Amino acid sequence: QKEVEQNSGPLSVPEGAIASLNCTYSDRGSQSFFWYRQYSGKSPELIMFIYSNGDKEDGRFTAQLNKASQYVSLLIRDSQPSDSATYLCAVSGFSGGYNKLIFGAGTRLAVHP
Amino acid sequence: DVKVTQSSRYLVKRTGEKVFLECVQDMDHENMFWYRQDPGLGLRLIYFSYDVKMKEKGDIPEGYSVSREKKERFSLILESASTNQTSMYLCASSGTTEAFFGQGTRLTVV
Numbered sequence: 064q065k066e067v068e069q070n071s072g073p074l075s076v077p078e079g080a081i082a083s084l085n086c087t088y089s090d091r092g093s094q095s096f097f098w099y100r101q102y103s104g105k106s107p108e109l110i111m112f113i114y115s116n117g118d119k120e121d122g123r124f125t126a127q128l129n130k131a132s133q134y135v136s137l138l139i140r141d142s143q144p145s146d147s148a149t150y151l152c153a154v155s156g157f158s159g160g161y162n163k164l165i166f167g168a169g170t171r172l173a174v175h176p
Numbered sequence: 177d178v179k180v181t182q183s184s185r186y187l188v189k190r191t192g193e194k195v196f197l198e199c200v201q202d203m204d205h206e207n208m209f210w211y212r213q214d215p216g217l218g219l220r221l222i223y224f225s226y227d228v229k230m231k232e233k234g235d236i237p238e239g240y241s242v243s244r245e246k247k248e249r250f251s252l253i254l255e256s257a258s259t260n261q262t263s264m265y266l267c268a269s270s271g272t273t274e275a276f277f278g279q280g281t282r283l284t285v286v
Contacts, residue, residue, distance in 0.1 A: 107277050
């Protein structure tokens with residue numbers, strides 16, 4: 064079992080719709096959860112992070128965390144063509160005294176006009 | 177403005193060569209990471225370091241080694257480059273929250 068799992072997609076949504084991206088993780092000791100966006104040929108850039116169960120909103124983005132189910136999601140409201148990218152879920156936790164950061168394989172999102 | 181700088185954007189090396197990839201961060205972060213990224217496989221952790229001279233293996237350390245002699249610099253070494261090490265290599269650093277990435281090095285081994 065992979066430590067962090069994501070559906071590879073592509074996830075195709077029309078402009079203006081809500082895009083829902085999902086991620087599951089295996090380590091129950093994980094403490095911090097991140098969503099990165101990566102455009103083709105570019106490095107990943109952070110969109111949001113979340114530490115506590117529940118929802119966290121930032122503009123059009125909402126991260127949701129459910130530690131009991133080991134599940135984290137990202138909702139993008141009013142999706143725009145510029146949101147078309149690969150979205151990477153990352154999980155970290157202090158294991159053995161250090162902070163290991165593990166990524167999922169990413170979900171490719173395509174927003175069509 | 178935070179900065180993680182990788183020494184090369186593109187690199188072409190021959191099979192069997194010893195290859196050094198350098199990464200420098202200016203944020204005084206304790207943690208530094210080396211990943212490789214291949215289509216369909218996402219970012220796979222090669223090695224990471226949580227302090228000067230300290231290192232831990234990631235998921236795919238075979239064929240690689242690392243060095244961290246100073247806090248700001250983390251080097252990835254390919255002891256004897258092989259064609260299956262052709263990939264995009266990404267360095268990242270983090271403190272207590274998110275990780276910041278360098279621009280990546282696209283390495284081709286011929």
